Amino acid sequence: xxxxxxxxxxxxxxxxxxxxxxxxxxxxxxxxxxxxxxxxxxxxxxxxxxx
Numbered sequence: 001x002x003x004x005x006x007x008x009x010x011x012x013x014x015x016x017x018x019x020x021x022x023x024x025x026x027x028x029x030x031x032x033x034x035x036x037x038x039x040x041x042x043x044x045x046x047x048x049x050x051x
Contacts (some may be wrong), residue, residue, distance in 0.1 A: 005035050 009032045012023060 004033075005039075009035070 012028055032037060
């Protein structure tokens with residue numbers, strides 16, 4: 001799943017105008033960043049770096 005999400009976001013960033021009328025790039029980037037932060041948080045809860 002961790003690899004599927006970046007692939008999905010990549011596809012959204014590279015969608016052609018014929019496929020969709022308008023993508024708000026700012027919100028797409030905010031969502032991508034939030035998802036990445038979520039994966040990092042879950043990983044840290046398991047790995048517990050520094051302990």
